[in-house]
Amino acid sequence: MTVPLHEARPAGVGRALPDTQQGMRRRNLARVLHAVSAEGSLSRAAVASRIGLTRAAVSTLVDELIRWGLLEELGPERPGRVGRPGSALAVNGRGPAGIGAEIGVDHLAVCAVDMRGAVRARAVRRGANRGRAPEPVIAELAALVSQVVAEAEREELWPAGLAVAVPGLVARDSRTVVRAPNLEWRDTDLGGLLPGDWPLTVDNEANFGALAELWLGAGTPREFLHVSAEIGIGAAIVVDGRLLRGTRGFAGELGHVPVRPDGPPCACGGRGCLEQFAGQEAVLRAAGLQPREDLVGLLAEHAEKGEEGVREALRDAGTALGIALTGAVNLLDPETVVLGGALAGLSPWLLPSLEAELRGRTTGPACPVAVSPLGPEGPLLGAAHSVVRAVLDDPASVATRS
Numbered sequence: 001m002t003v004p005l006h007e008a009r010p011a012g013v014g015r016a017l018p019d020t021q022q023g024m025r026r027r028n029l030a031r032v033l034h035a036v037s038a039e040g041s042l043s044r045a046a047v048a049s050r051i052g053l054t055r056a057a058v059s060t061l062v063d064e065l066i067r068w069g070l071l072e073e074l075g076p077e078r079p080g081r082v083g084r085p086g087s088a089l090a091v092n093g094r095g096p097a098g099i100g101a102e103i104g105v106d107h108l109a110v111c112a113v114d115m116r117g118a119v120r121a122r123a124v125r126r127g128a129n130r131g132r133a134p135e136p137v138i139a140e141l142a143a144l145v146s147q148v149v150a151e152a153e154r155e156e157l158w159p160a161g162l163a164v165a166v167p168g169l170v171a172r173d174s175r176t177v178v179r180a181p182n183l184e185w186r187d188t189d190l191g192g193l194l195p196g197d198w199p200l201t202v203d204n205e206a207n208f209g210a211l212a213e214l215w216l217g218a219g220t221p222r223e224f225l226h227v228s229a230e231i232g233i234g235a236a237i238v239v240d241g242r243l244l245r246g247t248r249g250f251a252g253e254l255g256h257v258p259v260r261p262d263g264p265p266c267a268c269g270g271r272g273c274l275e276q277f278a279g280q281e282a283v284l285r286a287a288g289l290q291p292r293e294d295l296v297g298l299l300a301e302h303a304e305k306g307e308e309g310v311r312e313a314l315r316d317a318g319t320a321l322g323i324a325l326t327g328a329v330n331l332l333d334p335e336t337v338v339l340g341g342a343l344a345g346l347s348p349w350l351l352p353s354l355e356a357e358l359r360g361r362t363t364g365p366a367c368p369v370a371v372s373p374l375g376p377e378g379p380l381l382g383a384a385h386s387v388v389r390a391v392l393d394d395p396a397s398v399a400t401r402s
């Protein structure tokens, strides 16, 4: 069986619509919504000229999008102008919302993002999840989801879908966590454990982090390698604006690329994986610091004070990252490498040794390394925005539920 390496999943990566009259109408609805979303506000006439449809055709589509709560009229545009004023349209700040959730090793988080891309509600619970059974963790997550949904509903928003970021491998059914070594979960179907009958998408946190970078980052190229760290290290490969998922959906496990084959054993069963040298806990151990709630803040604080042991641990982590990234860069030739998650906050101390390795080891010109402005927020925002993008890409999907 051949499975395409590029897979369009509901996670906002442009599901293909059927090539029928109905499919054509749905595509045109998406083009209208995308046009207004890109500009903030537009008149019907401006939408028509932008997407090359007649004004009458656009008006019919707009009326439908207004009925579904996706567009709203802002009132007459440029009053005082001779002739019939065009009413400006904007994406509705009420109506459907994307619910994003994140299961972290040391936290749970949920947020609601409206169709304009604004975060309208959020809830976070700190606490260790490692080694806990999935059921109580998901029950706590479900309570946070209910809290955020209730808050969103008070602002006239309703959930168009739920997307959950997890620190592990997710099956191609987009709901089963096949393996999450840092949670010690295996073959866990989140579908049956979560509330609501909204569409559910579960994906690796690194994938959602990369999508957030693609959608929300300023000037992010369409070909890049996104590397992020929390307790583990994950990477995602974006090619031509899409995730490269691999045959089983497991691409991007940079954290388990061996950097020293005889190094310490890893939760994955291997030895000397990158995670054992550059994961947050490994760096903390090497720096001789006692863990506390905010590991990144702790490391940054001590590094800022100039503590040589901490700086050396971060330098070594940068070197290990550079070695692992060299393999990826030589293999994939991305336009840039983006550091996200915890790596963004520690970049001042990681980057010099990381870039030195990349420069010294890559065959072509050195691949530039950028630091994500989203930092640890990336996966949660990427999850919520994936729901919003899925609605933008196929507005008719919410027709029956609005």
Ligand SMILES: [Zn+2]
Pocket: 255, 256, 257, 266, 267, 268, 269, 270, 271, 273, 275
């Ligand atoms: Zn490993």
